[in-house]
Amino acid sequence: MAIIKPFEAVRPQPEYAVEVSSLPYDVMNTAEARQMAEKNEKSFLHVSRAEIDFPEGTDEHSQPVYDRARDNFYKMMADGILFQDASKSLYIYSQNMLGRTQTGLVACSSIEDYFNDVIKKHELTRPEKEEDRIRHMETLQAHVGPIFLTYPKNISVDEIVEEVMERDEPVYNIFTKDGIRHTVWLLMDKDKIEKLVSVFEKEIPFTYIADGHHRTASAAKVGLKMKEQNLHHDGTEDYNFFLSVLFPADQLQIMDYNRVVKDLNGLSDVEFLEKVNAMFKIQSSTLDAVKPASLHQFGMYLNGTWYKLEAKKEIIKTDPIGILDVTILDENILNPLLGIKDVRTDKRIDFVGGIRGLQELQRRVDSGEMKVAFALYPVSLQQLMDIADSGKIMPPKSTWFEPKLRDGLFSHLF
Numbered sequence: 001m002a003i004i005k006p007f008e009a010v011r012p013q014p015e016y017a018v019e020v021s022s023l024p025y026d027v028m029n030t031a032e033a034r035q036m037a038e039k040n041e042k043s044f045l046h047v048s049r050a051e052i053d054f055p056e057g058t059d060e061h062s063q064p065v066y067d068r069a070r071d072n073f074y075k076m077m078a079d080g081i082l083f084q085d086a087s088k089s090l091y092i093y094s095q096n097m098l099g100r101t102q103t104g105l106v107a108c109s110s111i112e113d114y115f116n117d118v119i120k121k122h123e124l125t126r127p128e129k130e131e132d133r134i135r136h137m138e139t140l141q142a143h144v145g146p147i148f149l150t151y152p153k154n155i156s157v158d159e160i161v162e163e164v165m166e167r168d169e170p171v172y173n174i175f176t177k178d179g180i181r182h183t184v185w186l187l188m189d190k191d192k193i194e195k196l197v198s199v200f201e202k203e204i205p206f207t208y209i210a211d212g213h214h215r216t217a218s219a220a221k222v223g224l225k226m227k228e229q230n231l232h233h234d235g236t237e238d239y240n241f242f243l244s245v246l247f248p249a250d251q252l253q254i255m256d257y258n259r260v261v262k263d264l265n266g267l268s269d270v271e272f273l274e275k276v277n278a279m280f281k282i283q284s285s286t287l288d289a290v291k292p293a294s295l296h297q298f299g300m301y302l303n304g305t306w307y308k309l310e311a312k313k314e315i316i317k318t319d320p321i322g323i324l325d326v327t328i329l330d331e332n333i334l335n336p337l338l339g340i341k342d343v344r345t346d347k348r349i350d351f352v353g354g355i356r357g358l359q360e361l362q363r364r365v366d367s368g369e370m371k372v373a374f375a376l377y378p379v380s381l382q383q384l385m386d387i388a389d390s391g392k393i394m395p396p397k398s399t400w401f402e403p404k405l406r407d408g409l410f411s412h413l414f
Contacts, residue, residue: 044408108241255354299375
């Protein structure tokens with residue numbers, strides 16, 4: 001059963017919440033982070049992407065960058081921009097985007113649950129990305145980016161969350177530049193905290209990583225390392241837990257996660273289209289009409305033209321992984337035609353979250369940076385949970401969740 005734990009969050013003073021809060025470190029590159037934090041010394045990007053405080057070209061994985069992140073974080077505390085709550089609490093975090101609301105519980109989750117598969121995974125991780133966050137966490141002695149978890153809907157949890165939201169005033173109610181409202185309530189009532197902890201422990205057998213596999217793996221490995229170094233370890237130490245936000249599954253929506261590729265692997269446009277036509281029905285289309293409307297439909301942009309693709313029956317498998325559109329694309333186009341054997345490591349492919357729209361795919365091809373783009377139909381949350389329950393792994397970059405959790409609103413010291 002799932003373990004959650006209240007904690008004393010480090011968080012911004014209400015008057016600074018908008019300035020402090022930032023998008024997660026891994027949804028932008030350094031140049032974008034510089035632009036987002038421009039003229040905002042309070043931006044949490046100075047903690048999560050501290051290379052922006054160094055000259056361009058600085059190695060973002062150098063120790064001075066991690067040291068600067070630590071210094072920036074604790075200076076924000078010393079300056080009163082951030083403060084730490086005096087008592088262990090849970091927090092309710094609601095996000096509204098385009099009229100859709102999702103409301104989660106901010107808590108600490110157990111690294112033992114991660115190692116014991118109570119926290120279910122659906123993606124592999126990359127060692128270099130784990131190492132980056134491990135060094136960041138070890139240097140700061142803090143988790144500064146929450147892990148996005150989900151769990152099957154539970155009425156008891158819903159009732160407590162709704163009661164607090166109706167009764168109490170929020171501690172934050174901010175509207176960020178990306179058009180999302182973030183509202184936070186502080187839950188200090190010991191009886192309600194104990195009830196929520198008990199419900200997770202007795203009624204919720206598993207939680208699922210929706211977003212943040214690398215941060216979760218890194219936090220678990222840091223905790224394990226500190227456990228091994230502590231001769232007096234008793235399991236209650238803060239390093240045994242990591243920062244998470246847990247959302248009921250019925251409130252979440254997965255967006256498409258699309259692909260762009262630099263070249264056609266030596267094929268001409270005509271040769272490539274002929275080979276694609278052997279496995280997909282192809283029809284010329286337009287930007288306005290090409291967005292996939294169901295499983296096994298794809299959009300493709302090549303040489304100024306959008307195409308609708310529909311997978312032919314003979315290439316569609318029925319197993320939980322084979323039926324996914326990301327698998328169909330990998331096994332029939334990316335690997336055999338474009339020579340991309342591992343999408344996690346191949347530098348010729350990049351990934352574009354659906355929040356950016358198909359216009360971003362077209363822009364990157366028209367600019368000459370990329371040669372071809374593919375738009376996919378999003379994976380369902382039920383597919384994600386079924387695959388995680390089966391112990392199988394989804395292809396890399398299969399899911400894109402929106403809205404993103406904001407960094408800086410909550411941090412956990414260990």
